[in-house]
Amino acid sequence: MTTIENRQRFDFEVIARWVSEGSRVLDLGCDDGSLIRHLERTRHTRGYGIESDTDRVVASLANGINVLQMNLEQGLSGFKDGEFDYVIMSLSLQAVRNTEGILAEMLRVGREAVVSFPNFGYWRHRVSINEGRMPVSDSLPYQWYNTPNVRFFTMADFEQLCEMRGIRVLERAAFDEDREVELEPNNYASLALYRLGRA
Amino acid sequence: MSTENQGSVGIVSAQTAHFSEPLPLRAGGSLPAYDLVYETYGTLNADRSNAVLVCHALSGSHHVAGLYEGKPKSAGWWDNLVGPGKPLDTDKFFVIGVNNLGGCFGSTGPMSLNPATGKPWGAAFPFVTVEDWVDSHARLMDRLGIQQLAAVLGGSLGGMQALAWTLRYPERVRHGMVIAAAPKLSTENIAFNEVARQAILTDPEFHGGNFYERGVVPVRGLRLARMIGHITYLSDDAMNDKFGRKLRHDTPQYHFDVEFEIESYLRYQGDKFAGFFDANTYLLTTKALDYFDPAWEYGGDLEAALARASADFFVASFSTDWRFSPKRSQELVFALLHNGRRVSYAEIDSEAGHDSFLLDNPQYHAAMRAYFKNIEV
Numbered sequence: 034m035t036t037i038e039n040r041q042r043f044d045f046e047v048i049a050r051w052v053s054e055g056s057r058v059l060d061l062g063c064d065d066g067s068l069i070r071h072l073e074r075t076r077h078t079r080g081y082g083i084e085s086d087t088d089r090v091v092a093s094l095a096n097g098i099n100v101l102q103m104n105l106e107q108g109l110s111g112f113k114d115g116e117f118d119y120v121i122m123s124l125s126l127q128a129v130r131n132t133e134g135i136l137a138e139m140l141r142v143g144r145e146a147v148v149s150f151p152n153f154g155y156w157r158h159r160v161s162i163n164e165g166r167m168p169v170s171d172s173l174p175y176q177w178y179n180t181p182n183v184r185f186f187t188m189a190d191f192e193q194l195c196e197m198r199g200i201r202v203l204e205r206a207a208f209d210e211d212r213e214v215e216l217e218p219n220n221y222a223s224l225a226l227y228r229l230g231r232a
Numbered sequence: 233m234s235t236e237n238q239g240s241v242g243i244v245s246a247q248t249a250h251f252s253e254p255l256p257l258r259a260g261g262s263l264p265a266y267d268l269v270y271e272t273y274g275t276l277n278a279d280r281s282n283a284v285l286v287c288h289a290l291s292g293s294h295h296v297a298g299l300y301e302g303k304p305k306s307a308g309w310w311d312n313l314v315g316p317g318k319p320l321d322t323d324k325f326f327v328i329g330v331n332n333l334g335g336c337f338g339s340t341g342p343m344s345l346n347p348a349t350g351k352p353w354g355a356a357f358p359f360v361t362v363e364d365w366v367d368s369h370a371r372l373m374d375r376l377g378i379q380q381l382a383a384v385l386g387g388s389l390g391g392m393q394a395l396a397w398t399l400r401y402p403e404r405v406r407h408g409m410v411i412a413a414a415p416k417l418s419t420e421n422i423a424f425n426e427v428a429r430q431a432i433l434t435d436p437e438f439h440g441g442n443f444y445e446r447g448v449v450p451v452r453g454l455r456l457a458r459m460i461g462h463i464t465y466l467s468d469d470a471m472n473d474k475f476g477r478k479l480r481h482d483t484p485q486y487h488f489d490v491e492f493e494i495e496s497y498l499r500y501q502g503d504k505f506a507g508f509f510d511a512n513t514y515l516l517t518t519k520a521l522d523y524f525d526p527a528w529e530y531g532g533d534l535e536a537a538l539a540r541a542s543a544d545f546f547v548a549s550f551s552t553d554w555r556f557s558p559k560r561s562q563e564l565v566f567a568l569l570h571n572g573r574r575v576s577y578a579e580i581d582s583e584a585g586h587d588s589f590l591l592d593n594p595q596y597h598a599a600m601r602a603y604f605k606n607i608e609v
Contacts, residue, residue, distance in 0.1 A: 081575075087599070091598045099575055102577055112566070112569075
């Protein structure tokens, strides 16, 4: 699992706001374990991270979090139904091939799911495409030929998928880099976060 | 990762603790009195909170780290892991290695004298189990004034002992570290052990286990046992890389003597092993492995069996280990997780098969180092 480097703090803060005190959380693609650590400190959660990259596993161990080295493409079959209050995937959904499968698994293992992803509908990205080039920005820092991202979608696309698959959007937050966006987020937000529940 | 000075614990020597109170055994009966041979490295701190017990695997011993006086090739079996500045840092931890009962390196075993007869125990040495070893270790900890261990760790059979510790004495272990192990042996694992045992049991020099008094050793059986064991410790890739189909001579000789390099290697390993290991210890130890199954009393429900553990856990496996594959470690990890235990799991890429746990693979050691750093003492 590859995630965007240097996860932005505002992403963590929204997630910490949504996650209830003392809950059990599972973070898919936990990188160096910073989010789990942040949630343990601010929300006293009991968390586990999943990470496939060994250097990141070592970094997570150094951060003192529970980390399990596994590959997400294999799904979450070892976890029980409802074993966690929240299954989180921060800035990684666009890097997973089996989007539908992982969303279904997150809502099987978690009572709720929290996902964040770069919004490809962001106006600057639209301008870039309009000018004939694939977008490169803080939230999409890769070139087309070296990006770990395999799925390119907008907030509107995502919400349509949720509706088709009976996934309830419980809460939504959108940001233009670090500023929260209320108006027309599919156009003005570079990053989207969703709290999701089963229908 | 390691800019620190990675030193040796230096010259070490083994100590012996004698226990005169009988040890009740799981298989029934008891061991009337016994010795445990052990080594320690580092210093026990004032509040006795920095002790780490290292459990050995099938052919290991209490000699985990360091060298014996005047023997420059006598480095302990986990010397690359244990020492000042090493992942299991003896500047921080007080590390203990102990030879299991039934062993052949000084702790009471089949080669020891049976007080009832004045002759070596031989075949009469009672069956010992992983749980019995743990009970005997716990008494040694009592003797050393250690109420609670910062960690118990081991690889392979040693990992099973570490797991057994967390179940038998939950309040006495803060961290259980289970490396390249499994919650129980698979049918195939038992099958391989049985072939090895049959090699020993059918050796004419075995004499029903009482070969000491005849001044012979069932060398052929031990060699075969080790050869088959060794195959299971390596991976197909590792063997292929190391030996391939290389011949000892330029052209095939069409004989049954050593032809391929792998044959030479296995014979060498077999001969070496037969020269220092005891046949009865091999039988007892492989049986202890076979019988180990904490879930057995819980109708096979590993999750239920682990409910009484209270330690935090670190579990590690190696990609090419087919003796105790990553899948077996994952079973353990999920059973711990379902119990709400704190657990971390590293699945290390390595070509070296089961033996990887003894090697200083940089990622493996980096993971161990990171975990040990966060153990509070």
